[in-house]
Amino acid sequence: xxxxxxxxxxxxxxxxxxxxxxxxxxxxxxxxxxxxxxxxxxxxxxxxxxxxxxxxxxxxxxxxxxxxxxxxxxxxxxxxxxxxxxxxxxxxxxxxxxxxxxxxxxxxxxxxxxxxxxxxxxxxxxxxxxxxxxxxxxxxxxxxxxxxxxxxxxxxxxxxxxxxxxxxxxxxxxxxxxxxxxxxxxxxxxxxxxxxxxxxxxxxxxxxxxxxxxxxxxxxxxxxxxxxxxxxxxxxxxxxxxxxxxxxxxxxxxxxxxxxxxxxxxxxxxxxxxxxxxxxxxxxxxxxxxxxxxxxxxxxxxxxxx
Amino acid sequence: xxxxxxxxxxxxxxxxxxxxxxxxxxxxxxxxxxxxxxxxxxxxxxxxxxxxxxxxxxxxxxxxxxxxxxxxxxxxxxxxxxxxxxxxxxxxxxxxxxxxxxxxxxxxxxxxxxxxxxxxxxxxxxxxxxxxxxxxxxxxxxxxxxxxxxxxxxxxxxxxxxxxxxxxxxxxxxxxxxxxxxxxxxxxxxxxxxxxxxxxxxxxxxxxxxxxxxxxxxxxxxxxxxxxxxxxxxxxxxxxxxxxxxxxxxxxxxxxxxxxxxxxxxxxxxxxxxxxxxxxxxxxxxxxxxxxxx
Numbered sequence: 233x234x235x236x237x238x239x240x241x242x243x244x245x246x247x248x249x250x251x252x253x254x255x256x257x258x259x260x261x262x263x264x265x266x267x268x269x270x271x272x273x274x275x276x277x278x279x280x281x282x283x284x285x286x287x288x289x290x291x292x293x294x295x296x297x298x299x300x301x302x303x304x305x306x307x308x309x310x311x312x313x314x315x316x317x318x319x320x321x322x323x324x325x326x327x328x329x330x331x332x333x334x335x336x337x338x339x340x341x342x343x344x345x346x347x348x349x350x351x352x353x354x355x356x357x358x359x360x361x362x363x364x365x366x367x368x369x370x371x372x373x374x375x376x377x378x379x380x381x382x383x384x385x386x387x388x389x390x391x392x393x394x395x396x397x398x399x400x401x402x403x404x405x406x407x408x409x410x411x412x413x414x415x416x417x418x419x420x421x422x423x424x425x426x427x428x429x430x431x432x433x434x435x436x437x438x439x440x441x442x443x444x445x446x447x448x449x450x451x452x453x454x455x456x457x458x459x460x461x462x463x464x465x466x467x468x469x470x471x472x473x474x475x476x477x478x479x480x481x482x483x484x485x486x487x488x489x490x491x492x493x494x495x496x497x498x499x500x501x502x503x504x505x506x507x508x509x510x511x512x513x514x515x516x517x518x519x520x521x522x523x524x525x526x527x528x529x530x531x532x533x534x535x536x537x538x
Numbered sequence: 539x540x541x542x543x544x545x546x547x548x549x550x551x552x553x554x555x556x557x558x559x560x561x562x563x564x565x566x567x568x569x570x571x572x573x574x575x576x577x578x579x580x581x582x583x584x585x586x587x588x589x590x591x592x593x594x595x596x597x598x599x600x601x602x603x604x605x606x607x608x609x610x611x612x613x614x615x616x617x618x619x620x621x622x623x624x625x626x627x628x629x630x631x632x633x634x635x636x637x638x639x640x641x642x643x644x645x646x647x648x649x650x651x652x653x654x655x656x657x658x659x660x661x662x663x664x665x666x667x668x669x670x671x672x673x674x675x676x677x678x679x680x681x682x683x684x685x686x687x688x689x690x691x692x693x694x695x696x697x698x699x700x701x702x703x704x705x706x707x708x709x710x711x712x713x714x715x716x717x718x719x720x721x722x723x724x725x726x727x728x729x730x731x732x733x734x735x736x737x738x739x740x741x742x743x744x745x746x747x748x749x750x751x752x753x754x755x756x757x758x759x760x761x762x763x764x765x766x767x768x769x770x771x772x773x774x775x776x777x778x779x780x781x782x783x784x785x786x787x788x789x790x791x792x793x794x795x796x797x798x799x800x801x802x803x804x805x806x807x808x809x810x811x812x813x814x815x816x817x818x819x820x821x822x823x824x825x826x827x828x829x830x831x832x
Contacts, residue, residue: 297654298654300660300662300743300793300795301660301662301663302662302787302791302792302793302794303662303784303787303788303791303792303793303794304791305662306540306662306663306665306666307540309666310540310665310666321592324654324656325594325656325657325658325659325660325663326660326663328593328594329663329666329667332667332668332670333666333667333668335670335674336668336670336676356645357586357590358590359590359591360592457643
């Protein structure tokens with residue numbers, strides 16, 4: 233027995249020695265920032281400009297509820313000067329880790345400063361909120377101001393630069409908000425019904441006066457019931473809705489069932505296209521920016537429903 | 539420091555799971571870990587419906603309670619219904635999981651609630667999830683403490699109850715003949731499994747726990763016919779799996795849990811081929827030797 237113990241201690245200590253190689257932390261001039269979603273990343277690079285170096289953990293098409301970190305992500309998080317995340321339980325358990333980490337590191341939930349009255353609270357379970365705040369452009373503009381404030385607090389030397397950038401970006405978002413409103417208004421009111429795979433578009437519906445029906449609940453695990461599908465099929469036929477939508481980061485199986493159901497009842501509803509919901513398009517493309525993503529979504533919706 | 543924290547936590551979880559796994563394999567109940575990982579869903583939903591909160595501790599309580607219930611139901615169907623243990627496991631966890639899915643769609647459809655986002659941890663977060671005292675002192679990763687305490691409990695349980703566990707596993711008839719209650723020890727073992735798996739789900743995630751519960755003991759089983767040696771080999775393999783898995787993840791920049799499970803599988807494959815007792819090569823040589831003798 234003792235011999236075994238000896239071997240095990242030997243192996244353990246060997247690995248400890250191997251893993252103890254010191255990593256030198258290179259201090260760059262730029263503020264190192266890590267964000268969870270691409271939407272936050274986009275806001276950070278607009279406000280931080282060339283004073284920051286930002287990285288997003290979740291790439292295009294990733295479901296943030298189910299994201300699992302890699303070894304490299306851990307390193308990025310450890311070395312970051314500031315970490316921004318969405319909060320409101322969007323990142324699942326990772327958010328809980330961030331919450332605790334905030335006591336010893338610069339970690340900020342961009343939804344933290346929003347007043348509760350602006351958020352969509354669950355009716356049955358007070359205290360739980362819909363995390364998809366980026367679909368209401370005006371609300372998102374509110375949220376990202378905390379990025380500017382954090383940057384100024386960390387790097388007060390560039391206060392003017394950050395304020396200027398933030399104002400420019402907020403202005404862009406403001407005109408985006410107006411554009412979305414007028415675009416959606418071109419859809420006839422009876423046709424203003426947005427049917428998607430999961431309940432992500434609540435804020436979008438509230439802000440732009442379009443009724444929203446998600447086939448799945450907020451949780452990606454809750455499967456739609458047969459009654460949900462048949463009710464939705466009836467609604468589509470009654471309102472003569474032309475199209476339903478799929479999402480880039482959620483399975484489209486359930487939506488296909490609805491399309492099939494409508495066909496069997498003689499109403500031809502088509503899939504209006506794929507909406508960016510929990511993740512944006514590839515970085516470097518138009519859909520890979522927040523503004524591009526909103527534009528693309530609105531175009532898709534308007535084209536299909538008008 | 540990150541590497542040490544992750545490898546140590548991984549090793550502690552792996553040893554606790556592996557030691558229990560040795561008993562599970564010999565009792566033909568290896569899949570019980572996988573069963574618990576699914577069956578805890580209604581526990582999570584009920585804990586949320588009762589408390590209205592989604593923080594780890596509440597979820598852990600709900601999951602732990604249902605985890606113990608799962609193992610009891612499995613044994614109940616097996617003993618009272620005369621059902622094979624694998625069938626009993628299959629019936630129990632699918633039923634409980636389905637109950638959870640229904641509970642979500644009926645009561646909690648508008649809340650993001652499932653094991654993946656409220657219970658299962660991720661071993662990569664171990665160095666980030668620190669235990670910080672009220673006066674701001676950092677005591678180190680929370681999971682490290684939890685898995686350490688769990689391992690101590692498991693080691694105490696196995697050392698103190700070694701004779702009983704050993705006898706009820708290998709010779710239940712003899713055990714009952716000399717007055718050891720097989721059901722009592724079975725329930726004790728299963729409660730230990732439930733405690734270990736649920737707390738480990740929370741610190742390192744489900745896939746890793748299910749893999750560590752089976753793969754290292756199965757590998758050790760191929761390497762020796764002596765039960766004590768099997769336990770020791772499992773301990774050594776657990777540490778080796780955790781450490782090599784971590785470095786594989788660093789090399790690939792991939793999921794740590796995935797890499798550790800891969801290494802556990804790789805060690806099993808090596809044992810399967812090269813084991814001096816049961817390996818493919820050893821068997822083939824014995825066959826050749828026998829034929830040449832005739």
